[in-house]
Amino acid sequence: MSDRPRHLFVERQTYRRRRLQDAARFLPVLGIVLMMVPLLWSEGAEGVTMSGAVIYLFLIWAALVAAAMVLSLYLRDDRSEPEDSPPESRREAGR
Amino acid sequence: MNTVNLLILVCTVYVALLFLVAFVAERSAMRGRGRWLRSPMVYTLSLSIYCTAWTFYGAVGYAARSGLEYITIYLGPTIVMIGWWWVLRKLVRVGRAQRVTSIADLISARFGKSNLLAVGVTILAVVGTTPYIALQLQSVTLSFASFADAVGQPGPGDGARASTALWVAMGLALFTVLFGTRNLDANERHHGVVMAIAVEAVVKLVALLAVGVFVVWGLSGGVNETLARIDASKIGNWQMDGGRWAALTFLSAAACLCLPRMFQVMVVENADEAHLRTASWAFPGYLLLMSLFVVPIAVMGLERLPEGANPDLFVLTLPLAEGQTALAIFSFLGGFSSATSMVIVAALALATMVSNHMVMPLWLRWTGGRASVSGDVRHVVLLSRRISIAGVVALGYVYYRTTGGGAALASIGLVSFAGVAQVLPVMIGGLYWRGATRLGALAGLSVGFGLWGYALFLPSLGGGIMPQDILANGPLGIAWLRPQALFGIEGLDPLVHAVLWSLLLNALTFFTVSLATFPTPLERLQGAQFVNVLNQAGSARSWSAGAAQAEDLMVMAQRILGAPEAQAFFEQEAERQSGRAVRPGALPEPNPDFLQRLERELSGSVGAATAHAMVAQIVGGASVSVRELLAVADETAQMIEYSDRLEAQSKELAATAAxxxxxxxxxxxxxxxxxxxxxxxxxxxxxxxxxxxxxxxxxxxxxxxxxxxxxxxxxxxxxxxxxxxxxxxxxxxxxVLENGQVNLNIRQGDLREALDKAVSAAAAEGDAGLRVLREDAAAPIRLETDFDRLGQVFINLIANARKYCDAAAPELRITTRPLSDGQVQVDFVDNGSGIPLEARDLIFEKFARASPQRAGGAGLGLSICRQIMERLGGAVDYLPSERNAHFRVTLPATAAAARPARGKPKLTN
The missing domain is CATH 1.10.287.130 (Signal transduction histidine kinase, dimerisation/phosphotransfer (DHp) domain)
Structure with a gap:
C-alpha cells in the first residue's frame, strides 16, 4: 500500500460510484436543512396555514424517501470496490 | 355476543395467530428453510417497533394539542435512516464484526470489554425503559376500558381493569420467554420474534391507514375538504417552538440509534448488511405512512367528538362514535400490536443486557468459575435470561401499578428518549474517535445520566418525588442549581433545557476525560477495530489504518514474542524504514517488507502457517474477533513456555545420561x-x-x-x-590400607633425610640408568609423620620414573617446597613423555598400569601411594603437563595440620 504511489485518477466507473457515495452522505444534510425550514416561518393567523405546512413537510419527506431509494439502488454492494488502490496491490499488502 | 366479548375473542385469536407465526418461523429457520424470514422487507418492518402505542395513539393526541410538533418524532429517524452511509452502516458493520449482543455490549466492547460500563449502560436502559413498558400496559388497559365505555358495555367490570394489564404483561412475558430464549444463537437472532413483530408492524400500519382513509374519504369527503377542515380547526395556524422542533428532531434521531429495542432489531437481529440499504428508504416511507393521517384524524376528532374526550384515544373513539365497530376493533388491534411488539423487543433487549452484564458475572463469581463445562453455562444463561425477561416485564407492571397509570406516564416517552440518548456521545465517539477512553466514557455517561435524572426524570415523575421547594428554589436554596433552570438560564422548555445541558456536559466530560487519560492496550486495540471497521472489511485504507495495524501487530507480537523482544524488533524496523534513530515506541509502517519480516519472526515461535494467518487476520481484515485473536496468542505463549520447560528438562536428562x-x-x-x-x-x-x-x-x-x-x-x-x-x-x-587398619609410626624427622634414603634405596634396587637431580628448599623442613610409609611413597615414585621414563637420558627432578598453610610440597618431574591423556584418571586405581607392554609390576604401586598419603593427611596427584610426567606429593608438616582423611576412594577423580 505505501510502497506504491497512490493512483491519482481512478476509472470512470469508480469515479461515478464515489460521487454517488457523496450524494448518499449529502442527502441527510439536505434533509436536515429542509426539515428546519419551518423554523423560519412566521406564526399566527397571518402566517403559514396548517395545510400548507402539512403539504410541505410530507412532500419533502416523500422526496427524500424517493431520493434515498434511487441512491440505494445504485449503491449496491459497496464492498466489492476499493476506494483508492487497485485490488491486486491491496492483496499484496495483506501478505 | 356483546361487543366487548367480541373484542376479547378477536384479541385472543390474534394473539394465538402471533404465537403460530412465531412458531412456524422458528420451525422453518431450524430446518434451514428460513430464507424468506430474512428478506429486507422483514428487516424494515421489524424496525417499526420504533412506533409504539405511544406513537400509535399518542401522535394523534399530540397533534390535537400542539399541531405538527408530533412529526419531529418521525423526522429524526428518517434523517438517521437516509443518512445510513454516515452512521448506521458503520454501526451495523461493527455490530456484526464484533458479534455484539446489545447496546451495553457494544459500549463495553469498544472500551476494552469493561463490564462496569456495560452495567452502567444497562442500568440507564432499565431506568429509561421501565416507564415506557408501563406506558404500553397503560395504553392497552386504557384503550380497552374506553372501548368498553364507548359501546356502553362495562365488560369485565372495573375491578378487572387492572387485571387487564396483568394478563397482558403475563402473556407478553410468556411469548418473549418462549420465542426469545429458545436457543443461545451465537448472533442473538430470534426468527420467531422478528417475524411476529413484522406481522404486527403490518397490522398497525394498515389499521392506522384504514382509520385515516375512513376519516378523509368517509367523514370529511375528500382531500380538499380535509385540508380546508384542517385550516379551519383550532390547530389551523402554524405555531412552533423552534427550540423544541430542533431538539425533538435531534432527540428522536438519537433515540433511533440508542434505544435498546431499536438497537436490538437494527443491529443485533440484522442478518445481512444489504438489508440496511433497503431499509434506508423503506423505513422512512413506513414512518411517512404512519404519520400521514395523524393530523386529519386529530382535526376530525376535535370537530366531532365532545369537548372532554381524550385526544390520545381519537384513533379508537372516532370510529366507535361513528358506529364503525369493526374498524374500531381493527384499530384496537393496531394499538395492541404497537404496545405488545414494543414490550416484547424491549424486554428481550433489556433481559439480554441484564443477564449478560449483571446476572452472569455475579453468578460466575458466586460459583467461583466452576462452570467450565459449556453445557452447564448454556443452561444457566438461558435460565438467567428467562428470569430477566420476567423481571423486566414485572418491573414495568409494578411501575404501572404504583404510578396509578396517571397523566404522568404520558410524557414519559420523550423523557425516556432523553435518557437513552445519553449513550449517544459515547457511542458516536467510540465509533469515530480512537482517542476515546473507558474512563472518559464512564465519566461522560455518569454526568449525562445524573443531569438527566436531576433535571428531567425526577421532576417528570411528580407526586412529591422531587420536592416543590427544590424545583422552585434549588437544593439548599442555591438558585443556579434549580433542576429546570440550571446555571440561572430560565425560560427554556424543561425538556429542551434538560437535553441541552445533559448532552452538552456529557459530551464535554467524555471528551475532556478521554484527553487526560490513557487507554489500556485492549482499549486501544478495540478502538482501532471499531474506528477502522469499514477499512478492514476491504475498502479504502487511509493513513490512520496503517497506524492502527502497526499497533495491532505490536499487541499481537508482544503476546507471542514477549514484550521487550517485540518492542526491540519494532523499533529496529522503524529505524530501518526511516533510516535514522527513532524515539522509543515508534511504530513502523506495515508495508509488505516489514510484514514479511514480522511474519518470519513470528513463525519462529508459532510456525509459519499460524504466523501467516495471524498477520493476515490483522492486515487482511478477516473479521475474526479480537478476543479470539488474543486467546490464540495467549495459548501460543503458554505453548512456548511449556516447550521451553521441556527443552530444559531434556537438556538436564542428556547431561545426566552423559x-x-x-x-x-x-x-x-x-x-x-x-x-x-x-x-x-x-x-x-x-x-x-x-x-x-x-x-x-x-x-x-x-x-x-x-x-x-x-x-x-x-x-x-x-x-x-x-x-x-x-x-x-x-x-x-x-x-590393610584400604580397610583403615594401618598403624602409623609417627615421629619427628627431616624431609631431606627421608628423600636421601629413598633415592639410595631406589638406586640399590635397580640399575643406575636414571639420574636424580635434587632441588631442596633452602631451610631444612621438619616433619612429623610416619617416615617409613612416606619413604615407601618416594621409592615408588622414583622407581616409576625409572621404569617408565622413555627419554634417551632419563632424568628425575625432585623439588621440595614448604607452603604457607603448613603444608609441604614435593614434586617429582621426569623428562619423559608423561602419561597418555586417556590413562590419567586411572593410574591411581588398583590394578592399573599406564602401559601394559612395559609390565614391570602388578599395578598396585600408585594405588598404595595414594592410600598412604590419605592416611598421612596429604595427597599425591598427577599434574597434567605437556611433556613430562609430573607427580606432586602434598603433606602436612605436622600431624595437627593434617587434612581429614578421606573415606573410601571416590569413583571419579
Whole structure:
C-alpha cells in the first residue's frame, strides 16, 4: 500500500460510484436543512396555514424517501470496490 | 355476543395467530428453510417497533394539542435512516464484526470489554425503559376500558381493569420467554420474534391507514375538504417552538440509534448488511405512512367528538362514535400490536443486557468459575435470561401499578428518549474517535445520566418525588442549581433545557476525560477495530489504518514474542524504514517488507502457517474477533513456555545420561584392567611357583647334585620365594590400607633425610640408568609423620620414573617446597613423555598400569601411594603437563595440620 504511489485518477466507473457515495452522505444534510425550514416561518393567523405546512413537510419527506431509494439502488454492494488502490496491490499488502 | 366479548375473542385469536407465526418461523429457520424470514422487507418492518402505542395513539393526541410538533418524532429517524452511509452502516458493520449482543455490549466492547460500563449502560436502559413498558400496559388497559365505555358495555367490570394489564404483561412475558430464549444463537437472532413483530408492524400500519382513509374519504369527503377542515380547526395556524422542533428532531434521531429495542432489531437481529440499504428508504416511507393521517384524524376528532374526550384515544373513539365497530376493533388491534411488539423487543433487549452484564458475572463469581463445562453455562444463561425477561416485564407492571397509570406516564416517552440518548456521545465517539477512553466514557455517561435524572426524570415523575421547594428554589436554596433552570438560564422548555445541558456536559466530560487519560492496550486495540471497521472489511485504507495495524501487530507480537523482544524488533524496523534513530515506541509502517519480516519472526515461535494467518487476520481484515485473536496468542505463549520447560528438562536428562555413560565407560575399563590384572597376577604367581617346584623336584629326586648346583638351585628357589612374598606383601599392604587398619609410626624427622634414603634405596634396587637431580628448599623442613610409609611413597615414585621414563637420558627432578598453610610440597618431574591423556584418571586405581607392554609390576604401586598419603593427611596427584610426567606429593608438616582423611576412594577423580 505505501510502497506504491497512490493512483491519482481512478476509472470512470469508480469515479461515478464515489460521487454517488457523496450524494448518499449529502442527502441527510439536505434533509436536515429542509426539515428546519419551518423554523423560519412566521406564526399566527397571518402566517403559514396548517395545510400548507402539512403539504410541505410530507412532500419533502416523500422526496427524500424517493431520493434515498434511487441512491440505494445504485449503491449496491459497496464492498466489492476499493476506494483508492487497485485490488491486486491491496492483496499484496495483506501478505 | 356483546361487543366487548367480541373484542376479547378477536384479541385472543390474534394473539394465538402471533404465537403460530412465531412458531412456524422458528420451525422453518431450524430446518434451514428460513430464507424468506430474512428478506429486507422483514428487516424494515421489524424496525417499526420504533412506533409504539405511544406513537400509535399518542401522535394523534399530540397533534390535537400542539399541531405538527408530533412529526419531529418521525423526522429524526428518517434523517438517521437516509443518512445510513454516515452512521448506521458503520454501526451495523461493527455490530456484526464484533458479534455484539446489545447496546451495553457494544459500549463495553469498544472500551476494552469493561463490564462496569456495560452495567452502567444497562442500568440507564432499565431506568429509561421501565416507564415506557408501563406506558404500553397503560395504553392497552386504557384503550380497552374506553372501548368498553364507548359501546356502553362495562365488560369485565372495573375491578378487572387492572387485571387487564396483568394478563397482558403475563402473556407478553410468556411469548418473549418462549420465542426469545429458545436457543443461545451465537448472533442473538430470534426468527420467531422478528417475524411476529413484522406481522404486527403490518397490522398497525394498515389499521392506522384504514382509520385515516375512513376519516378523509368517509367523514370529511375528500382531500380538499380535509385540508380546508384542517385550516379551519383550532390547530389551523402554524405555531412552533423552534427550540423544541430542533431538539425533538435531534432527540428522536438519537433515540433511533440508542434505544435498546431499536438497537436490538437494527443491529443485533440484522442478518445481512444489504438489508440496511433497503431499509434506508423503506423505513422512512413506513414512518411517512404512519404519520400521514395523524393530523386529519386529530382535526376530525376535535370537530366531532365532545369537548372532554381524550385526544390520545381519537384513533379508537372516532370510529366507535361513528358506529364503525369493526374498524374500531381493527384499530384496537393496531394499538395492541404497537404496545405488545414494543414490550416484547424491549424486554428481550433489556433481559439480554441484564443477564449478560449483571446476572452472569455475579453468578460466575458466586460459583467461583466452576462452570467450565459449556453445557452447564448454556443452561444457566438461558435460565438467567428467562428470569430477566420476567423481571423486566414485572418491573414495568409494578411501575404501572404504583404510578396509578396517571397523566404522568404520558410524557414519559420523550423523557425516556432523553435518557437513552445519553449513550449517544459515547457511542458516536467510540465509533469515530480512537482517542476515546473507558474512563472518559464512564465519566461522560455518569454526568449525562445524573443531569438527566436531576433535571428531567425526577421532576417528570411528580407526586412529591422531587420536592416543590427544590424545583422552585434549588437544593439548599442555591438558585443556579434549580433542576429546570440550571446555571440561572430560565425560560427554556424543561425538556429542551434538560437535553441541552445533559448532552452538552456529557459530551464535554467524555471528551475532556478521554484527553487526560490513557487507554489500556485492549482499549486501544478495540478502538482501532471499531474506528477502522469499514477499512478492514476491504475498502479504502487511509493513513490512520496503517497506524492502527502497526499497533495491532505490536499487541499481537508482544503476546507471542514477549514484550521487550517485540518492542526491540519494532523499533529496529522503524529505524530501518526511516533510516535514522527513532524515539522509543515508534511504530513502523506495515508495508509488505516489514510484514514479511514480522511474519518470519513470528513463525519462529508459532510456525509459519499460524504466523501467516495471524498477520493476515490483522492486515487482511478477516473479521475474526479480537478476543479470539488474543486467546490464540495467549495459548501460543503458554505453548512456548511449556516447550521451553521441556527443552530444559531434556537438556538436564542428556547431561545426566552423559555422566552415566562416562561412569559406565570407566567401570568397563576398570573391569578390563582387573581381568588383565588377574591373569597377570596368575602369571606372576605361576612363574616363580613353576621354577620353585621344578628346582625343588630336582633337588629331591636327583641323587648326584653337586654342592655347587645345590647352592645355585636353592638360591633360585629362594629368589623366587622372595618375589612371591613381595607380591603378596603388596596385596596385603593395599588391603590393610584400604580397610583403615594401618598403624602409623609417627615421629619427628627431616624431609631431606627421608628423600636421601629413598633415592639410595631406589638406586640399590635397580640399575643406575636414571639420574636424580635434587632441588631442596633452602631451610631444612621438619616433619612429623610416619617416615617409613612416606619413604615407601618416594621409592615408588622414583622407581616409576625409572621404569617408565622413555627419554634417551632419563632424568628425575625432585623439588621440595614448604607452603604457607603448613603444608609441604614435593614434586617429582621426569623428562619423559608423561602419561597418555586417556590413562590419567586411572593410574591411581588398583590394578592399573599406564602401559601394559612395559609390565614391570602388578599395578598396585600408585594405588598404595595414594592410600598412604590419605592416611598421612596429604595427597599425591598427577599434574597434567605437556611433556613430562609430573607427580606432586602434598603433606602436612605436622600431624595437627593434617587434612581429614578421606573415606573410601571416590569413583571419579
Amino acid at each position: 555422566k552415566l555413560r562416562e561412569a559406565n565407560d570407566k567401570l568397563t575399563r576398570l573391569s578390563v584392567q582387573k581381568d588383565a590384572f588377574l591373569s597377570q597376577i596368575s602369571h606372576e604367581l605361576r612363574t616363580p611357583m613353576t621354577s620353585i617346584r621344578a628346582f625343588s623336584e630336582i633337588l629331591r629326586d636327583t641323587a648326584d647334585v653337586s654342592p655347587e648346583e645345590q647352592r645355585k638351585y636353592s638360591s633360585i628357589i629362594h629368589d623366587e620365594s622372595v618375589r612371591l612374598t613381595r607380591l603378596l606383601d603388596d596385596l596385603l599392604d593395599l588391603s
